[in-house]
Amino acid sequence: MATVETEPGIANGIHLCGSKHVNWYLIEESGALTVVDTGFPTHWQQFREQIDVLDYSLSDIDACLLTHAHPDHIGFAERLRTEGDVPLWLHESGVQRAKAGGNPPLGGFIKNLWRPAVFRYFIEVFRSDGTSIRPPTTVETFDAGTELDVPGHPQVIHVPGHTEDEVVLYLPDRRVLFCGDALATVDFETWQGDTPQLMPPWLNVDHGQAQDSVRHLDSIGEVLLLPGHGDPWTGDLSEAIRTE
Numbered sequence: 001m002a003t004v005e006t007e008p009g010i011a012n013g014i015h016l017c018g019s020k021h022v023n024w025y026l027i028e029e030s031g032a033l034t035v036v037d038t039g040f041p042t043h044w045q046q047f048r049e050q051i052d053v054l055d056y057s058l059s060d061i062d063a064c065l066l067t068h069a070h071p072d073h074i075g076f077a078e079r080l081r082t083e084g085d086v087p088l089w090l091h092e093s094g095v096q097r098a099k100a101g102g103n104p105p106l107g108g109f110i111k112n113l114w115r116p117a118v119f120r121y122f123i124e125v126f127r128s129d130g131t132s133i134r135p136p137t138t139v140e141t142f143d144a145g146t147e148l149d150v151p152g153h154p155q156v157i158h159v160p161g162h163t164e165d166e167v168v169l170y171l172p173d174r175r176v177l178f179c180g181d182a183l184a185t186v187d188f189e190t191w192q193g194d195t196p197q198l199m200p201p202w203l204n205v206d207h208g209q210a211q212d213s214v215r216h217l218d219s220i221g222e223v224l225l226l227p228g229h230g231d232p233w234t235g236d237l238s239e240a241i242r243t244e
C-alpha cells in the first residue's frame with residue numbers, strides 16, 4: 001500500500017492499494033473509511049492487512065463505491081458486503097452487469113492476447129480469481145451529480161463510454177479525482193507511458209462517447225488523478241487529456 005501524498009496536504013488520508021495492473025483505494029475521514037473499487041477477489045487478503053495497518057476494523061468501513069461493474073473493479077465487493085455489512089454503491093446502469101459477475105469484453109481480450117502486456121494482464125486475471133467473481137447481490141445506486149454522504153464526500157460524475165455505468169468520483173476539497181477506467185495513466189496495450197489517456201477502443205463499449213465524457217472533465221483543472229490502471233498523476237486535466 002502507498003499513501004498517496006504527491007503534494008503534501010492535498011491527498012492526506014488516501015491510500016493506493018492493489019497490484020501491478022489494478023488499483024483500488026481507501027479514503028479516510030473522521031475515523032471511517034470508504035473503499036473505492038475492489039480489485040480482484042484475491043485482493044481481499046491485502047484489504048484486511050491494509051485496514052489493520054491503518055488501525056481500522058471492518059466495522060469502520062462506511063461504504064464501497066464501484067466506478068463501474070467490471071471484474072477487475074468488483075473483485076471482493078460481495079465479500080466486503082457480506083462479511084463487513086458494507087453497502088456497495090454503483091451507477092444504476094451497472095446493476096445488471098454487476099449481478100452477472102461483470103461481463104468483461106472477452107472477445108477484445110482474446111483478439112489482443114498476442115500483445116505481451118495484454119497477455120500478462122490476462123495471467124493476472126487468472127491468478128487473482130478474476131474469472132470467478134462472486135457477483136454482488138444487493139447494491140445501492142447513486143445518481144450523477146450527487147455528493148455522497150460517506151467518508152471523503154465524493155461527487156459522482158457519470159462518464160459513460162468505457163461502460164454504460166462508468167463514473168468518476170471527485171473530492172473537491174482534496175482536489176482528487178478517482179477516474180476508474182474513464183482514463184488510465186498507462187497504455188493498456190503496452191503498459192508503457194504515464195499520462196492520462198483513454199482505454200483502447202476495444203475495451204470501451206462506446207469509444208466516441210468515452211471521448212465526449214472525458215472532455216467534460218476539463219473544467220476540473222489541476223487535480224491528483226487516481227486511475228484504475230496506471231500510476232497516480234498530478235496536473236491540469238484540461239491540458240492533459242488525450243482523446244485521439
Ligand SMILES: [Zn+2]
Nearest residue numbers: 070072181228
Ligand atoms: Zn479496469
